[in-house]
Amino acid sequence: MKLSQAKTEIEALREEIRCHERKYYVDAKPEIPDTEFDMLMKHLEALEFEFPELITPDSPTQRVGGEPLKGFKQVTHKVPMLSLDNTYSEEELRAFDERVRKSLKIEPEYIVEPKIDGLAVNLFYKDGKFMQASTRGDGARGDDVSGNIKTIRAVPLKLPVKFELEVRGEVYLTKEELARLNKERETEGEELFANPRNAAAGSLKLLDPKQVAKRNLNIFLHTLGSAVDSGWTTHEEMLQALKKAGLPAVTPAQKCNTIGKVIDYVNSWESKRDSLPFEIDGMVIKVNSFEEQQVLGTTNKSPRYAIAYKFKARQALTKLLDILVQVGRTGILTPVAVLEPVHLSGSTISRCTLHNEDEIKRKDIRIGDTVIIEKGGEVIPKVVGVVESKRTGEEKIFKMPSRCPVCSSKVSRLGEEVAVRCQNVSCKAQLEGRVIHFTRRNAMDIENFGPAIVEKLIDTGKVKDYADLYYLEIGELSELERMGEKSALNLIEGLEKSKGNTLSRLIFALGISDVGENTAELLAGKYADLASLTCASVEELQKIRGIGPKVAESINNFFLESHNLKVIEKLAQAGVNTRRKKGELATGNKFKDMTFVFTGELLSLTRDEAEREVKKLGGAASGSVSAKTTFVVAGNEPGSKLAKAKKLGVKILDEEAFKELLR
Numbered sequence: 246m247k248l249s250q251a252k253t254e255i256e257a258l259r260e261e262i263r264c265h266e267r268k269y270y271v272d273a274k275p276e277i278p279d280t281e282f283d284m285l286m287k288h289l290e291a292l293e294f295e296f297p298e299l300i301t302p303d304s305p306t307q308r309v310g311g312e313p314l315k316g317f318k319q320v321t322h323k324v325p326m327l328s329l330d331n332t333y334s335e336e337e338l339r340a341f342d343e344r345v346r347k348s349l350k351i352e353p354e355y356i357v358e359p360k361i362d363g364l365a366v367n368l369f370y371k372d373g374k375f376m377q378a379s380t381r382g383d384g385a386r387g388d389d390v391s392g393n394i395k396t397i398r399a400v401p402l403k404l405p406v407k408f409e410l411e412v413r414g415e416v417y418l419t420k421e422e423l424a425r426l427n428k429e430r431e432t433e434g435e436e437l438f439a440n441p442r443n444a445a446a447g448s449l450k451l452l453d454p455k456q457v458a459k460r461n462l463n464i465f466l467h468t469l470g471s472a473v474d475s476g477w478t479t480h481e482e483m484l485q486a487l488k489k490a491g492l493p494a495v496t497p498a499q500k501c502n503t504i505g506k507v508i509d510y511v512n513s514w515e516s517k518r519d520s521l522p523f524e525i526d527g528m529v530i531k532v533n534s535f536e537e538q539q540v541l542g543t544t545n546k547s548p549r550y551a552i553a554y555k556f557k558a559r560q561a562l563t564k565l566l567d568i569l570v571q572v573g574r575t576g577i578l579t580p581v582a583v584l585e586p587v588h589l590s591g592s593t594i595s596r597c598t599l600h601n602e603d604e605i606k607r608k609d610i611r612i613g614d615t616v617i618i619e620k621g622g623e624v625i626p627k628v629v630g631v632v633e634s635k636r637t638g639e640e641k642i643f644k645m646p647s648r649c650p651v652c653s654s655k656v657s658r659l660g661e662e663v664a665v666r667c668q669n670v671s672c673k674a675q676l677e678g679r680v681i682h683f684t685r686r687n688a689m690d691i692e693n694f695g696p697a698i699v700e701k702l703i704d705t706g707k708v709k710d711y712a713d714l715y716y717l718e719i720g721e722l723s724e725l726e727r728m729g730e731k732s733a734l735n736l737i738e739g740l741e742k743s744k745g746n747t748l749s750r751l752i753f754a755l756g757i758s759d760v761g762e763n764t765a766e767l768l769a770g771k772y773a774d775l776a777s778l779t780c781a782s783v784e785e786l787q788k789i790r791g792i793g794p795k796v797a798e799s800i801n802n803f804f805l806e807s808h809n810l811k812v813i814e815k816l817a818q819a820g821v822n823t824r825r826k827k828g829e830l831a832t833g834n835k836f837k838d839m840t841f842v843f844t845g846e847l848l849s850l851t852r853d854e855a856e857r858e859v860k861k862l863g864g865a866a867s868g869s870v871s872a873k874t875t876f877v878v879a880g881n882e883p884g885s886k887l888a889k890a891k892k893l894g895v896k897i898l899d900e901e902a903f904k905e906l907l908r
């Protein structure tokens with residue numbers, strides 16, 4: 246096939262795919278079966294494979310592209326992303342209407358939409374092309390989540406019209422998707438998402454778009470940020486134009502010309518909300534005319550032309566029969582309420598988390614109490630209070646156990662932290678999580694180990710702690726279900742290779758609470774081998790720059806646990822490197838004893854990359870400015886750190902000067 250011919254064919258295919266994507270994801274009216282759609286995609290992929298020079302960023306094949314990110318770039322919103330005032334009653338809605346009418350001196354027309362329970366994002370299109378998407382962040386600046394938003398099929402990468410606009414919306418998961426995701430998380434032993442908002446936020450934080458794509462996120466657009474030459478005069482016109490251009494505008498949107506009609510309409514949704522495939526936690530009332538919106542203006546937090554009417558949370562009374570303690574896979578002990586089963590908006594509830602001991606004390610919840618449980622926009626219900634008048638005097642006060650209910654090791658509570666943890670790395674409840682963490686790419690990077698294999702090894706009793714991995718024999722591995730000799734050999738090779746890892750990787754892999762990759766590097770910088778780290782006192786650890794009292798205590802606690810010392814001994818016996826390697830840390834010492842603080846957006850590299858460069862040259866990166874800071878690097882639109890640096894007389898570099906220093 247000639248290039249020109251391929252080009253025509255590719256473009257035609259893309260148009261066809263875009264059209265079906267829109268019918269499926271925006272209009273919810275698919276026209277062709279999924280298999281046929283997949284064939285069109287495969288055909289396009291094959292052509293693009295043959296003619297890679299014809300791949301464009303707006304091709305439907307590019308929704309999941311590129312390598313996982315190291316961190317998110319910061320984006321400054323052209324127009325700040327505001328929040329909404331909340332109301333809970335008819336009176337407050339009437340008061341809002343009064344204020345609007347008084348200010349406008351006319352009867353406004355309102356438009357009422359569902360308030361989607363999700364996470365706010367901003368999409369930017371230029372020349373009709375998707376350019377960037379960002380989270381709300383602090384309202385002025387957010388994270389660049391373009392790669393993740395592109396995985397949402399309802400977001401067109403190319404529009405049929407050359408719009409230039411910033412448009413805001415809500416990323417959400419349907420009730421069905423959230424249930425599916427939570428089920429998956431439950432089997433993986435991960436914490437469940439309490440509501441669609443947390444699930445959307447958790448998903449957009451993932452650094453690998455391939456993982457995000459699996460979450461099947463969705464989006465509704467509900468607010469215009471800014472637009473060039475749009476000619477739209479009302480919110481309704483804008484929503485219709487978005488829809489016409491294939492953008493997923495929020496629906497339904499109902500016009501009401503009096504506050505009375507607004508109230509009737511929002512009340513009608515209070516009971517209908519369960520019939521929607523997505524969660525809503527209220528309704529949003531907006532003045533329709535853009536001109537009137539302008540007249541009303543905004544406060545620095547929220548617009549005066551819109552308000553959210555929040556639905557009341559749904560509550561029920563039931564009896565608290567008992568409080569159990571569960572151990573999660575990070576070792577955190579969580580008290581769980583065992584309830585007399587009660588029906589609440591569509592489900593029967595018999596258990597719910599009580600989070601931690603402090604929460605129980607604060608709410609004075611006792612075993613035997615009659616409790617009020619509530620479901621707001623929440624999938625997971627919560628205990629909001631106790632009916633004291635129903636107490637009989639027989640109620641029992643709960644106390645957190647001092648030993649882990651699974652392995653009987655002593656539990657500890659670190660500094661100010663509310664969570665109580667079991668620190669034993671061989672504790673059965675945490676074993677799977679710990680072993681998986683140990684094998685991860687940024688930890689010991691043991692190739693070919695996945696959660697399924699780890700689970701089997703634990704279930705069959707072959708692995709009782711992560712050191713056992715190094716004692717596995719090829720025969721034992723190939724006995725595992727669906728594992729051949731070849732795969733078993735690959736696992737052994739992966740294990741062998743990992744024995745030569747750096748000390749900082751090993752420290753990170755141990756899974757000490759609060760010890761991330763950075764802290765692990767600091768520790769490997771201070772201690773030449775694991776043995777000397779295990780003897781370090783809290784005071785000594787605290788002296789290391791970048792390690793605070795809480796982290797020092799956590800490290801010390803970890804090594805006080807005799808189980809852990811045995812596991813470390815086993816690792817060393819197996820031949821795992823426990824000493825700092827030559828050149829494992831900084832490749833230079835040009836920045837020795839220097840601390841850098843970054844503020845604002847850097848153009849040529851992400852903040853993570855910049856910090857890595859600093860560390861490579863022996864320097865430290867910190868999040869806050871103090872008199873000890875050597876340099877503050879100020880990028881675009883720097884924050885308050887710049888002002889602080891000026892006040893303290895800390896040297897300030899711009900991006901160019903910083904890069905000059907790196908050379």
Ligand code: IVH
Nearest residue numbers: 327328329358359360361365415467468529
């Ligand atoms: S309008 C100036 N419309 O609710 C802000 N917001 O609690 C205008 N939300 O930050 C927002 N559905 O993220 C608007 N139909 C809707 C919405 C909606 C959900 C979110 C939005 C906002 C938050 C305020």
